[in-house]
Amino acid sequence: MCGVPAYHHGNLRTTLLAAAxxxxxxxxxxxxxxxxxxxxxxVSHAAPRRHFPDRQALLDALAEAGFAxxxxxxxxxxxxxxxxxxxxxxxxxxxxxxxxxxxxxxxELMFTGKHREGAERLVAAAAAPFGLLDSLIRxxxxxxxLEPGDSPRAGIVLFATLQGIATLVNGNLVAPELLDxxxxxxxxxxxxxxxxx
Amino acid sequence: MCGVPAYHHGNLRTTLLAAAxxxxxxxxxxxxxxxxxxxxxxVSHAAPRRHFPDRQALLDALAEAGFAxxxxxxxxxxxxxxxxxxxxxxxxxxxxxxxxxxxxxxxELMFTGKHREGAERLVAAAAAPFGLLDSLIRxxxxxxxLEPGDSPRAGIVLFATLQGIATLVNGNLVAPELLDxxxxxxxxxxxxxxxxx
DNA sequence: CAACAATGATGTCAACGACAACATTCGGCT
DNA sequence: AGCCGAATGTTGTCGTTGACATCATTGTTG
Numbered sequence: 001m002c003g004v005p006a007y008h009h010g011n012l013r014t015t016l017l018a019a020a021x022x023x024x025x026x027x028x029x030x031x032x033x034x035x036x037x038x039x040x041x042x043v044s045h046a047a048p049r050r051h052f053p054d055r056q057a058l059l060d061a062l063a064e065a066g067f068a069x070x071x072x073x074x075x076x077x078x079x080x081x082x083x084x085x086x087x088x089x090x091x092x093x094x095x096x097x098x099x100x101x102x103x104x105x106x107x108e109l110m111f112t113g114k115h116r117e118g119a120e121r122l123v124a125a126a127a128a129p130f131g132l133l134d135s136l137i138r139x140x141x142x143x144x145x146l147e148p149g150d151s152p153r154a155g156i157v158l159f160a161t162l163q164g165i166a167t168l169v170n171g172n173l174v175a176p177e178l179l180d181x182x183x184x185x186x187x188x189x190x191x192x193x194x195x196x197x
Numbered sequence: 198m199c200g201v202p203a204y205h206h207g208n209l210r211t212t213l214l215a216a217a218x219x220x221x222x223x224x225x226x227x228x229x230x231x232x233x234x235x236x237x238x239x240v241s242h243a244a245p246r247r248h249f250p251d252r253q254a255l256l257d258a259l260a261e262a263g264f265a266x267x268x269x270x271x272x273x274x275x276x277x278x279x280x281x282x283x284x285x286x287x288x289x290x291x292x293x294x295x296x297x298x299x300x301x302x303x304x305e306l307m308f309t310g311k312h313r314e315g316a317e318r319l320v321a322a323a324a325a326p327f328g329l330l331d332s333l334i335r336x337x338x339x340x341x342x343l344e345p346g347d348s349p350r351a352g353i354v355l356f357a358t359l360q361g362i363a364t365l366v367n368g369n370l371v372a373p374e375l376l377d378x379x380x381x382x383x384x385x386x387x388x389x390x391x392x393x394x
Numbered sequence: 395c396a397a398c399a400a401t402g403a404t405g406t407c408a409a410c411g412a413c414a415a416c417a418t419t420c421g422g423c424t
Numbered sequence: 425a426g427c428c429g430a431a432t433g434t435t436g437t438c439g440t441t442g443a444c445a446t447c448a449t450t451g452t453t454g
Contacts, residue, residue, distance in 0.1 A: 156379055164360035186354045
């Protein structure tokens with residue numbers, strides 16, 4: 001544990017990802033520079049290459065980690081929201097929008113679809129949060145709050161709404177103070193529009 | 198009209214914008230290179246600088262032109278949709294999503310909010326299409342189809358939904374074949390959820 | 395302990411955005 | 425008509441970046 005030279009960094013990949021996540025949040029994806037990250041980590045400009053063959057690979061890894069974190073945050077929100085469908089849906093929506101507005105650039109990376117890597121890992125990572133939403137909708141149908149039937153389409157519309165709200169707030173087209181109110185309106189409208197008749 | 202040297206290009210700014218719009222559509226904003234555009238236009242690498250002080254200025258100009266085009270397309274769709282609120286709303290939504298999915302990168306430029314230029318010109322350009330949506334909603338209220346009252350909030354939610362659908366389709370998270378159906382579902386759900394009770 | 399894989403360092407290259415200095419053309423004014 | 429300044433285009437340069445090739449060090453495994 002001498003803090004001096006250490007040719008091998010130990011866990012450079014993790015360090016780079018953490019620094020990249022921070023830089024992403026502060027300055028956006030465009031400004032993210034592999035060389036800058038290397039400087040911050042105290043390694044040479046080519047060292048990151050061992051862990052991320054090119055810039056896109058780093059961005060893909062960030063997106064993948066983002067999906068994992070999103071999934072965790074959604075699960076935590078749902079766990080804390082009890083068992084009734086309504087409160088659970090509101091909690092999930094609020095948690096999603098908190099994530100989406102606090103990590104706007106990361107969200108863009110996750111959904112802009114400029115990915116590569118055969119989409120394999122990323123699709124798998126994205127499946128987790130999507131499954132969460134889907135099972136939530138099924139629960140609403142099972143509890144008789146939602147019209148049974150076209151679950152996928154309605155669920156997609158709801159998710160699109162949340163995603164769009166995030167885009168609007170992140171783009172300063174909607175004042176952040178309005179975020180919570182609009183989110184509630186959106187969820188209520190969704191429930192009303194899909195309510196069992 | 199000799200087609201040879203011509204030190205002055207004549208309307209380089211327009212030429213650059215057109216080339217940029219095409220390149221944007223084909224390769225995305227990240228790949229857009231001022232020098233490449235200059236080569237295509239047959240001018241030196243520094244010539245674009247006279248018209249766009251830096252890269253961001255070009256992107257802002259593209260976004261501004263995008264808002265103008267979006268406004269025109271929405272107006273055209275509305276003009277062709279008759280006078281009833283329902284069909285008009287469906288037509289506007291379809292037109293918006295056609296624009297948003299055919300010019301995904303442009304849409305991102307328009308709404309991502311990385312702008313500069315004091316937002317002055319851009320906000321003005323964006324006001325046109327937004328005003329269109331707002332007056333459409335008012336018409337729905339006037340015709341008794343929508344609950345009067347919180348027009349802004351409901352309108353924002355609807356717009357967010359359309360925006361989100363575009364993001365999902367553009368990110369390959371939703372198959373393009375589903376676009377029309379989902380759009381209809383979204384509009385119908387909005388009308389149902391905001392219907393006068 | 396000897397290969398070998400994993401990981402990091404150094405050097406190089408082409409492309410790009412930004413900038414400065416200079417050249418040419420256009421337009422208005424006398 | 426002719427001059428002069430503004431508008432527009434060119435050439436040259438600089439620093440940064442991503443990508444790549446080559447070499448150095450360390451950790452591991454048979």
